Structure formats: C-alpha cells, structure tokens
Amino acid sequence: MAEHPTGIPIQLEPLVVRVLAPNPSPFTHTGTQTHIVGRTDVAVIDPGPDDPAHIAALLRAIDGRPVTAIVVTHHHRDHSPATRPLQALTGAPIVGAAPFDLDDAGARADASFDSAYAPDRVMVEGDRIEGNGWTLEAIATPGHTSNHLAFALPETGALFSGDHVMGWSTTIVSPPDGNMTAYMASLEKLMGRDDRVYYPGHGEAIEKPQRLVRGMLGHRKQREGQILRLIREAARSIPAMVERMYAGLDPRLVPAAERSVLAHLYDLQTRGLVIEEGEAWQTKT
Structure with missing residues (x-):
C-alpha cells in the first residue's frame, strides 16, 4: 500500500502512531500493525514478528523515549515474537495476554502460537497501565483466541482491537482455542461500548465501529x-x-x-x- 508503506510511522492521532510490519499474507492482509501510544513516554502494542527491519523501524518511531510497557493482545506469531528483542533493547516489561502452549498450526501457518511468549504481567478485564497523558485499559475479548485482549484508550475514545475486530476481514475462529460462542459474546460486549474508533492489528482504522460490529454479528448469524x-x-x-x-x-x-x-x-x-x-x-x- 503506497499510502501506508512498511516501516514508516503514520500518525493516526496525537497520541497514536502506527508502524506496519513487513509480513503480508492472505491472513495478515498488508501485515501486522504495531501501535505506539504516548508522547513523552510510550507503550508499544503488538510489536509483531521478530523481524530486524521492523524492530529497527519501531526504534526509530520510539525515538529514544522511555517505553513504559510492551503490550500484547494475544500471542500469535504475527503479534508477539518481537516482544523479546524489543524488551532487550528498551528494558520495558511485557504485559497483556496470558501465556499458554497450544499447537494450533492447522488453520493458518502464520498464526500458530508463540510458545516463547513470556509476559512479566498478565492483564485481565479492567486492568490498567498508565503513562504521561495516556491510559490503556484491558478489555477481555476472547473468541479469536481464549486469551485475547483489546485495549481502550479513554483519553481519546480509541480501542486497539487486535485481531478480534479487523479493518479488512472478519477474524478466523479456529478450535480448539478459538471459540465461536465466546467470539459472539465478545462482539456483543463491544456493542455495549461507545468507543469512537478502532485501531485493529490488520487493516484500516475503523471510524464507525458500532456499525461494523453489528455487521459482523449479522454475518456470523448468516x-x-x-x-x-x-x-x-x-x-x-x-x-x-x-x-x-x-x-x-x-x-x-x-x-x-x-x-x-x-x-x-x-x-x-x-x-x-x-x-x-x-x-x-x-x-x-
């Protein structure tokens, strides 16, 4: 995508920058989108694959600012492996989704679980991390995976939706860990919120999230x-x-x-x- 090139920071709003990883595929669309939240100190959400060029791009976007936390929505291999080199380079704690070991490579080879994922802090519904002028609140959204979290940014009304709601396609729900009952309940949960915009792990920002979530519920029922x-x-x-x-x-x-x-x-x-x-x-x- 010429307007959103790989490795180039895109300012989505004053508190949010997006950096696209170079891992396009039929399942990841143009690639995994890492979001950097904050001004003077930052959180890095879903740092993506362990790709040296992407990690270098993240460091350029961070530009020497303190990293308060490396935040993970879920530990599929296109989202969490870069936590380890980024932690080594910044000293930031890894926080977010709970770890577990499950062989789930059958449905999509790029998204089996990252068995080396090891968070310093597991977050659950309502947990928060804070920086200078920003807050991230964990919203439990199981379905795509049992440990999936979204993160709300109450200062601006944004929601980082990971793979639960994407900007280009409905997400895959693959048993044994993916669960359609939980996925539908999580969509209903988001319908009860009033978030202004979703920033997904794949695809464009979602400017009318309630309309999209309503459509996704209808699609699954169809x-x-x-x-x-x-x-x-x-x-x-x-x-x-x-x-x-x-x-x-x-x-x-x-x-x-x-x-x-x-x-x-x-x-x-x-x-x-x-x-x-x-x-x-x-x-x-």
Whole structure:
C-alpha cells in the first residue's frame, strides 16, 4: 500500500502512531500493525514478528523515549515474537495476554502460537497501565483466541482491537482455542461500548465501529443459518459444507474456512441444535 508503506510511522492521532510490519499474507492482509501510544513516554502494542527491519523501524518511531510497557493482545506469531528483542533493547516489561502452549498450526501457518511468549504481567478485564497523558485499559475479548485482549484508550475514545475486530476481514475462529460462542459474546460486549474508533492489528482504522460490529454479528448469524439449512437437507461433512458456502474461495483459505465452520458447529452443538455422526453433521432430532 503506497499510502501506508512498511516501516514508516503514520500518525493516526496525537497520541497514536502506527508502524506496519513487513509480513503480508492472505491472513495478515498488508501485515501486522504495531501501535505506539504516548508522547513523552510510550507503550508499544503488538510489536509483531521478530523481524530486524521492523524492530529497527519501531526504534526509530520510539525515538529514544522511555517505553513504559510492551503490550500484547494475544500471542500469535504475527503479534508477539518481537516482544523479546524489543524488551532487550528498551528494558520495558511485557504485559497483556496470558501465556499458554497450544499447537494450533492447522488453520493458518502464520498464526500458530508463540510458545516463547513470556509476559512479566498478565492483564485481565479492567486492568490498567498508565503513562504521561495516556491510559490503556484491558478489555477481555476472547473468541479469536481464549486469551485475547483489546485495549481502550479513554483519553481519546480509541480501542486497539487486535485481531478480534479487523479493518479488512472478519477474524478466523479456529478450535480448539478459538471459540465461536465466546467470539459472539465478545462482539456483543463491544456493542455495549461507545468507543469512537478502532485501531485493529490488520487493516484500516475503523471510524464507525458500532456499525461494523453489528455487521459482523449479522454475518456470523448468516453463516450459522447457512450451516443449519445445509444439514437440514442432508447430513454433510465440513468440506462438503465449505464447498457450498464459499464458492470461488482462494484455495489457500479453504482450511481456515473449514475451521470457521467447525467453530460454528461446536457452538450449535453446545446449544443442542446439531450432532456429529462420524465425519458428518446433522440437525438434532
């Protein structure tokens, strides 16, 4: 994207600068967006992959200011590995999402969990970190991952939404850690807030966040309806459902679509609406 080049600081508002990492893919869009919050001292949100050019770009954007915290929304490999070299260079604590070790490489190879992620402080709903003129408040938004956090900036009404709400696509929800029931509840939770703008981990700033979240809820309910209609016609496997539901899908995204359908089926199963018989799913009679 010529208007948002890799490694160049983009001032989004007086307290927020964005730096794009050089890791574009079908799953990350143009790459992971690191946000730097503050004026005289700063927090670095989702420093991204352990890429020397990106870390050098972050240091240029920080420009010698004290780093109060390195903040992580979730520890997928496109978000958290740069915490370690950045901590070594700045001495800042790593804070945010809780760590755990889970092999989740099946749906998207770029976003399996960063097993070396080791925060100095785990944050939960309502926890805050503060600097000179800024505050970041943790908002628990599980679904994309069980440990996902968003961070509100109450001074300006901004929300750093990580991968829970992105500016270019709906997020993947991939079991076993991704959970559609939790994801939908987290979207409903955001609907109850009045944030002015979302700054996502991927894609453009979201200037009308309530409208987008409402649309995302509707999109997921539409997918759920498609699944139920298909398996009411006949018991079907997940690949058969994906073939019907996602006509013309990029073949590289088929595994992710299958994981998303599985997440919907698990949610429907929890609600007592469907059952699994071998590799096929059918409505519960």
